Amino acid sequence: MISLQEAKWIWLNGSLVPWKKAQVHFLTHALHYGTAVFEGIRAYKTERGTAVFRLKDHIKRLFNSAHVLGIEVPYTNQQLYDATIELIKANKLEECYIRPLVFLDYGEMGLNPLKCKVSVGIAAWSWGTYLGEEGIKNGIRAKIASFSRSHVNAQMTKAKISGNYVNSALAKAEAILAGYDEAIMLDTNGFVSEATGENLFIVRDSVLISTPKATVLEGITRDSVIKIAEAEGIKFKEEKLTRDQLYIADEVFLTGTAAEITPVREIDNRTIGNGKPGEITRKIQKIFFDIVRGKDKRFNDWLDLVK
Ligand SMILES: Cc1ncc(COP(=O)(O)O)c(C=O)c1O
Incomplete structure (x- = not known):
């Protein structure tokens, strides 16, 4: 069963290969150990x-992730910037999601990652809203996961390491099977960290609050939202949050490249605010979509043109 929209080419180790031929060996190290x-x-x-x-910011974070994992790209x-642009052009994609992966390849087995060959691939394909059009417009229903976010000394929060995402996948499946759209995860001390692939914001008494940067992925959408808030004169602070602070928030929303800016209308069967995307959420969401589509010129330097 393939539901993703295939494109023509995938960039793999320096050249464009046909989508279906971009394959790896069964004994690829990363496939076994998440490396x-x-x-x-x-x-x-x-x-x-x-x-x-x-x-540029995404590629920088990719290199930082590799540095944290201890592998050399x-x-x-x-070169990876140029490869991304080349791939989008070759696939003739007007809008797309792009997935670069730096992975330990075939050739060594066992947990020692130090001797493995490092390979790099980039895929790009058309991918609509991650949490659904309806979710972006009217908000999603979320559940606090029964699985904790891994301890900050177990899962490196600054790195998008593939193996980390088993933790997210467990929580995501649990939420879906229980009839929700997304899971929000608590850290090992019981404070809110982030969602499975998104950062989290709340609004309370017109103040925008996000969970502390130290314990979550430094989301590029999160950073964009903070800069939009600053430009709009919306007060922002980072604060540790408990799950019941989410229940009594005026507004809650999630941010991520895949999920973009998605309002949360319900958590654990408690309505958030009046059950509709709040004023500040809608304002930031509109500015964000205007920026990414080049309609808000204030942040034009965030756009890397393909042509
Ligand atoms: C765990 C986690 N938190 C937050 C985010 C949001 O980050 P960004 O806005 O850079 O996509 C992501 C997605 O990359 C993620 O995987």
Whole structure:
């Protein structure tokens, strides 16, 4: 069963290969031990052509993730930037999701990652809203996961290491099977950390609050939201949050490249605010979508044009 929209080419170790031929060996180290790092990036259609949102920042984070995992990327930032642009052009994609992966390849087995060959691939394909059009518009229902986010000294929060995501996948499946759209995870001390692939914000008494950067992935959408709030004069602070602070928030929303800006209308069967996306959420959401589509010129330097 394939539901993702296949494109023509995948960039693999320096060349474009046909989508179906971009394969790896069964004994690929990363497949067994999660020894890979990745990014999730989006490109949007603007009046100046397709633009990748904050591509340089995503590539920088990919290199940081590899550094945390202790592997060396066999390309430069510029080479992966150029490869991404080349791939979008070759696939003739106007809007797409982009997935670079740096992974330990075939050749060694056992947990020692130090001797493995490092490979790099980039895929790009059309991918609509991650949590659904309806979710973006009217908000989603979330559940606090029964699985804790891994301890900060177990799962490196600054790195998108593939193996980390088993923790997210367990929580996501639990939430879906229980009839919710997404899971919100608590850290090992019981405080809110983030969702399975999104950062979290609340609004209380017109103040925008997000969970502390130290314990979550440094989301590029999160950073964009903080900068939008600053430009709009919306007060922002980072604060440790408990699950019941979410229940009594005026507004809650999630941010991520895949999920973009998705309001949360219900958590654990408690209505958030009046059950509809709040004023500040809608304002930030609108500005965000205007920025990525090149309509809000204040943040034009976040757009990396494909042409
Ligand atoms: C665990 C986690 N938190 C937050 C995010 C949001 O980050 P970004 O906005 O950079 O996509 C992601 C997605 O990359 C994620 O996997």
